[in-house]
Amino acid sequence: MSTFPTSVTCTSLSFAWPDGTAVFDDLQVAFGPGRTGLVGLNGSGKSTLLKLIAGELTPADGTVRVAGEVGYLPQSVTLDTGLRVDEALGVAATRAALHAIEAGDAAEEHFDVVGDDWDVEERTLATLGELGLGHIDLDRTIGEVSGGESVLLRLAALLLRRPDVLLLDEPTNNLDLYARRRLYAAVEAWSGVMVVVSHDRELLDLVDQIADLRSGEVTWYGGNFAAYEDALAGEQDAAERMVRVAEADMKKQKRELVDAQVTLARRKRYGQKMFDQKREPRAVMRVRKRTAQVSAGKYRILHEEKLADAKERLDDAVDAVRDDDEIRVDLPYTAVPPGRTVLTLLDLELKYGARVDGGFDLRGPERIALIGRNGAGKTTLLRTIAGELDAVSGEVQAHVPLRFLPQRLDVLEDELSVVENVARFAPAATNNRIRARLARFLFKGAKADQPVATLSGGERFRAALAALMLAEPAPQLLMLDEPTNNLDMASVRQLTSALESYEGALIVASHDMPFLESLGITRTLLLEGGELKEIGREAVGYPS
Structure with missing residues (x-):
């Protein structure tokens, strides 16, 4: 791994699908050292963001900058069943060269392939052992291992590469409980930059921070998923209180607008009565009437503006409350x-x-x-x-x-x-x-x-x-x-x-x-x- 601090920076990132459906528009987000859990509703763009960072998708606009090498474990892992395990792990060539040297073949190209990686087999077997795959022989084919084991093999290949940034998309899908425990241990031991998309609570409780992707924006929360839920519950309680306050203010402004309209109507009737009785000179009466109309207009506009402001505050408060509806079943x-x-x-x-x-x-x-x-x-x-x-x-x-x-x-x-x-x-x-x-x-x-x-x-x-x-x-x-x-x-x-x-x-x-x-x-x-x-x-x- 490189010794400088690694990070991922997405600047003014925009992306849309070929049918025109927008996923991101001017997204700004950066991931630094540590384990980040990326959460959000289905369809919010979590997997798309990982693919953009991994270079599997190209943004319509903006930039993705990664300091260091990226390792990416996609949601759907498909390996060629005819591959040998060492080929899937990316160590076949180094292993073959090492065996040739050990057999007495001193050809220079073998030394070039091995480089400084003389312990490749020991490292590979150790990594497989840590993931509970120590029983898998490097010369077996992928077709001989289970689906869950093939996921862990793909992760092992990434760990052997020692990338600076590790991206995991729903890595525990289709893993049994035993395999999940192995993956949790690997995640806990990771020391670089990691971004993991998952619905697995146990996995998300191992991260250092949560990035909540919602409506094309990321909100950050320190701590693991349990801390995120606590913080979110506090936010939602506050948001719901704000809705109640805004609703009360809205009702108050509506009442005051009605009261103002009643008051203006009374003033208008009184002014008309004075005008009809001609208690003052006509010119003076006209000036009073114009002044009253101007004053009434300002009075009405003031209350209408207060009502509009109250409505805007209510809309903002409602927007802050999450609407993740519950299914209701009565069967x-x-x-x-x-x-x-x-x-x-x-x-x-x-x-x-x-x-x-x-x-x-x-x-x-x-x-x-x-x-x-x-x-x-x-x-x-x-x-x-x-x-x-x-x-x-x-x-x-x-x-x-x-x-x-x-x-x-x-x-x-x-x-x-x-x-x-x-x-x-x-x-x-x-x-x-x-x-x-x-x-x-x-x-x-x-x-x-x-x-x-x-x-x-x-x-x-x-x-x-x-x-x-x-x-x-x-x-x-x-x-x-x-x-x-x-x-x-x-x-x-x-x-x-x-x-x-x-x-x-x-x-x-x-x-x-x-x-x-x-x-x-x-x-x-x-x-x-x-x-x-x-x-x-x-x-x-x-x-x-």
């Missing part, structure tokens, strides 16, 4: 009586080797957390219960209507609008009924007519959730596979509030422990070594 037909059998699994053997020995029953409105390492078979189990995959042997008996929301959110048709997609799941419902219920999922007016292909990630998830929860018959068993992947904090809160109101049974596969804790989980099932077993909360490190 009485999803309720499941306590004790009623919802799902039965009998001696179930799944594709790819996982199994459920004996019998398993889900009863009443239970809330099940399904956890396990990447590749353990959680998605396979959910897809088998949903009827998307056939079991090798055994039985799946669903005793109530069920719905399954997969990670890919492919339950929606991209070319159809949100309303049309929901209508596919509830064909007997009227258009007005669908729209009224969609409003509770924050799709109101023209938003409900938007094609699904144009929705942000968070909106698409909300639309998919609405389609399943508004389906007819109403689902009394809802199964979700990694539902918080790619959701911003507001969307996670919206999802949590929706599931709090859901009265049916729930099975959620997730590595997001704080999210699972917020759902009021009643049982935790671990899929490990091909077997499904119930475990206690302490076994998975739940917050106490």
